[in-house]
Amino acid sequence: MIVEATAGDEAALIALWEACGLTRAWNPPARDIAFALAGPSSTILVARGVVAPEHRALDRDHVVSSLCSREGDEHAALTGSVMVGHDGHRGWVYYLAVAPDARRAGLGRALMAAAETWLRAREVPKIQLMVRTGNEDAHAFYRALGFADQPVAVFGRFLD
Numbered sequence: 001m002i003v004e005a006t007a008g009d010e011a012a013l014i015a016l017w018e019a020c021g022l023t024r025a026w027n028p029p030a031r032d033i034a035f036a037l038a039g040p041s042s043t044i045l046v047a048r049g050v051v052a053p054e055h056r057a058l059d060r061d062h063v064v065s066s067l068c069s070r071e072g073d074e075h076a077a078l079t080g081s082v083m084v085g086h087d088g089h090r091g092w093v094y095y096l097a098v099a100p101d102a103r104r105a106g107l108g109r110a111l112m113a114a115a116e117t118w119l120r121a122r123e124v125p126k127i128q129l130m131v132r133t134g135n136e137d138a139h140a141f142y143r144a145l146g147f148a149d150q151p152v153a154v155f156g157r158f159l160d
Contacts, residue, residue: 002114005044005081007037012078013044013095020097026158032083032095042085044095045114047107049076080107084115091119093129112145130154 005013014029023029036042079102083094093115098107119127128150131138 001048001076002045002080002110003048005033005037005046007034009033009044009046009078013046013081016078016081016097016099017095019100022095022097036083036085041087042083043118044081044083045111045118046078047080047098047102047111048078080111082111082115084118086119086122086124089124089126091115091124091127093127096129108141109145 010030010033013033014023017023017029033044036044078099080098082096085092085094093112096108096111096115098111116127129142129147131142
Protein backbone atom coordinates (compact mmCIF):
# COMPACT_ATOMS: atom_id res chain seq x y z
CA MET A 1 0.00 0.00 0.00
CA ILE A 2 1.39 3.45 -0.92
CA VAL A 3 0.28 6.21 1.44
CA GLU A 4 1.54 9.51 2.77
CA ALA A 5 4.01 9.15 5.61
CA THR A 6 3.38 10.56 9.06
CA ALA A 7 5.78 11.84 11.70
CA GLY A 8 5.45 8.41 13.30
CA ASP A 9 7.27 6.91 10.31
CA GLU A 10 10.47 8.87 10.98
CA ALA A 11 12.53 6.05 12.53
CA ALA A 12 11.48 3.55 9.86
CA LEU A 13 12.23 6.05 7.08
CA ILE A 14 15.69 6.78 8.44
CA ALA A 15 16.41 3.05 8.79
CA LEU A 16 15.27 2.46 5.19
CA TRP A 17 17.34 5.34 3.84
CA GLU A 18 20.40 4.15 5.75
CA ALA A 19 19.91 0.59 4.43
CA CYS A 20 19.80 2.04 0.91
CA GLY A 21 22.86 4.27 1.37
CA LEU A 22 20.95 7.53 0.95
CA THR A 23 21.92 9.37 4.12
CA ARG A 24 24.87 11.72 4.45
CA ALA A 25 26.43 13.07 7.66
CA TRP A 26 25.94 16.69 6.59
CA ASN A 27 22.24 16.21 5.80
CA PRO A 28 20.24 15.08 8.85
CA PRO A 29 17.35 12.96 7.55
CA ALA A 30 15.07 13.76 10.50
CA ARG A 31 15.15 17.42 9.46
CA ASP A 32 14.30 16.50 5.85
CA ILE A 33 11.37 14.37 7.03
CA ALA A 34 9.97 17.10 9.29
CA PHE A 35 10.32 19.73 6.56
CA ALA A 36 8.69 17.56 3.86
CA LEU A 37 5.72 16.71 6.06
CA ALA A 38 5.21 20.25 7.38
CA GLY A 39 3.82 22.04 4.35
CA PRO A 40 1.41 21.66 1.44
CA SER A 41 4.15 21.70 -1.23
CA SER A 42 5.78 18.41 -0.28
CA THR A 43 5.22 15.01 1.25
CA ILE A 44 6.78 11.59 1.60
CA LEU A 45 5.01 8.63 0.07
CA VAL A 46 5.72 5.25 1.62
CA ALA A 47 5.08 1.67 0.61
CA ARG A 48 4.11 -0.84 3.24
CA GLY A 49 4.37 -4.56 2.75
CA VAL A 50 5.91 -6.14 -0.32
CA VAL A 51 4.90 -6.73 -3.89
CA ALA A 52 3.91 -10.35 -4.30
CA PRO A 53 6.27 -12.38 -6.52
CA GLU A 54 3.52 -12.94 -9.09
CA HIS A 55 3.42 -9.17 -9.70
CA ARG A 56 7.12 -8.90 -10.56
CA ALA A 57 6.60 -9.32 -14.31
CA LEU A 58 3.47 -7.17 -14.53
CA ASP A 59 3.22 -3.66 -15.87
CA ARG A 60 3.62 -0.57 -13.70
CA ASP A 61 -0.10 0.32 -13.64
CA HIS A 62 -1.00 -3.14 -12.33
CA VAL A 63 1.61 -2.93 -9.58
CA VAL A 64 0.45 0.56 -8.59
CA SER A 65 -3.21 -0.46 -8.38
CA SER A 66 -2.27 -3.56 -6.41
CA LEU A 67 -0.26 -1.54 -3.91
CA CYS A 68 -2.81 1.22 -3.58
CA SER A 69 -5.81 -1.04 -3.09
CA ARG A 70 -4.58 -3.36 -0.34
CA GLU A 71 -6.35 -3.17 2.99
CA GLY A 72 -5.01 -4.06 6.40
CA ASP A 73 -1.40 -3.15 5.58
CA GLU A 74 -1.32 0.13 7.51
CA HIS A 75 0.96 -1.47 10.13
CA ALA A 76 3.09 -3.51 7.72
CA ALA A 77 6.82 -2.88 7.50
CA LEU A 78 7.92 0.11 5.46
CA THR A 79 9.50 -1.20 2.25
CA GLY A 80 9.85 1.91 0.11
CA SER A 81 9.69 5.69 0.06
CA VAL A 82 9.83 8.69 -2.19
CA MET A 83 9.93 12.33 -1.10
CA VAL A 84 8.09 14.57 -3.55
CA GLY A 85 7.60 18.31 -3.64
CA HIS A 86 7.28 21.28 -5.95
CA ASP A 87 8.14 24.95 -6.29
CA GLY A 88 5.04 25.78 -8.32
CA HIS A 89 6.73 25.11 -11.65
CA ARG A 90 8.74 21.93 -11.24
CA GLY A 91 8.26 18.84 -9.18
CA TRP A 92 11.24 17.34 -7.43
CA VAL A 93 11.84 13.80 -6.24
CA TYR A 94 14.24 12.81 -3.46
CA TYR A 95 14.91 9.76 -1.33
CA LEU A 96 13.49 7.15 -3.69
CA ALA A 97 14.30 4.02 -1.71
CA VAL A 98 13.30 0.37 -1.91
CA ALA A 99 14.36 -2.03 0.83
CA PRO A 100 17.04 -4.39 -0.50
CA ASP A 101 14.83 -7.46 0.02
CA ALA A 102 11.90 -5.85 -1.84
CA ARG A 103 13.77 -4.88 -5.01
CA ARG A 104 13.09 -6.14 -8.53
CA ALA A 105 9.34 -6.29 -7.92
CA GLY A 106 8.31 -2.97 -9.51
CA LEU A 107 8.12 -1.07 -6.24
CA GLY A 108 10.48 1.70 -7.39
CA ARG A 109 8.35 2.18 -10.50
CA ALA A 110 5.19 2.18 -8.39
CA LEU A 111 6.60 4.81 -6.03
CA MET A 112 7.64 7.01 -8.96
CA ALA A 113 4.17 6.63 -10.50
CA ALA A 114 2.63 7.64 -7.16
CA ALA A 115 4.94 10.68 -7.01
CA GLU A 116 3.88 11.66 -10.54
CA THR A 117 0.21 11.27 -9.58
CA TRP A 118 0.76 13.48 -6.52
CA LEU A 119 2.36 16.18 -8.71
CA ARG A 120 -0.31 15.95 -11.43
CA ALA A 121 -3.01 16.46 -8.79
CA ARG A 122 -1.32 19.78 -8.02
CA GLU A 123 -1.03 20.68 -11.73
CA VAL A 124 2.77 20.61 -11.68
CA PRO A 125 3.89 20.23 -15.33
CA LYS A 126 7.40 18.79 -14.95
CA ILE A 127 9.23 16.37 -12.67
CA GLN A 128 12.96 16.54 -12.00
CA LEU A 129 15.49 14.77 -9.82
CA MET A 130 19.20 14.69 -9.22
CA VAL A 131 21.35 11.57 -9.17
CA ARG A 132 24.95 11.47 -8.04
CA THR A 133 27.51 11.12 -10.80
CA GLY A 134 28.66 7.52 -11.02
CA ASN A 135 25.41 5.98 -9.75
CA GLU A 136 24.87 4.14 -13.02
CA ASP A 137 22.16 1.82 -11.68
CA ALA A 138 20.03 4.82 -10.72
CA HIS A 139 20.78 6.52 -14.06
CA ALA A 140 19.59 3.41 -15.92
CA PHE A 141 16.48 3.12 -13.74
CA TYR A 142 15.39 6.70 -14.40
CA ARG A 143 16.18 6.48 -18.11
CA ALA A 144 13.95 3.38 -18.30
CA LEU A 145 11.16 5.54 -16.84
CA GLY A 146 11.60 8.13 -19.61
CA PHE A 147 13.82 10.62 -17.79
CA ALA A 148 16.64 12.25 -19.74
CA ASP A 149 19.78 14.14 -18.82
CA GLN A 150 19.09 17.88 -18.74
CA PRO A 151 21.53 20.36 -20.30
CA VAL A 152 22.19 22.23 -17.05
CA ALA A 153 24.96 22.55 -14.53
CA VAL A 154 24.03 22.35 -10.87
CA PHE A 155 25.90 24.72 -8.58
CA GLY A 156 25.77 24.70 -4.81
CA ARG A 157 27.45 25.65 -1.58
CA PHE A 158 26.78 25.18 2.11
CA LEU A 159 25.34 28.16 4.00
CA ASP A 160 27.39 27.69 7.17
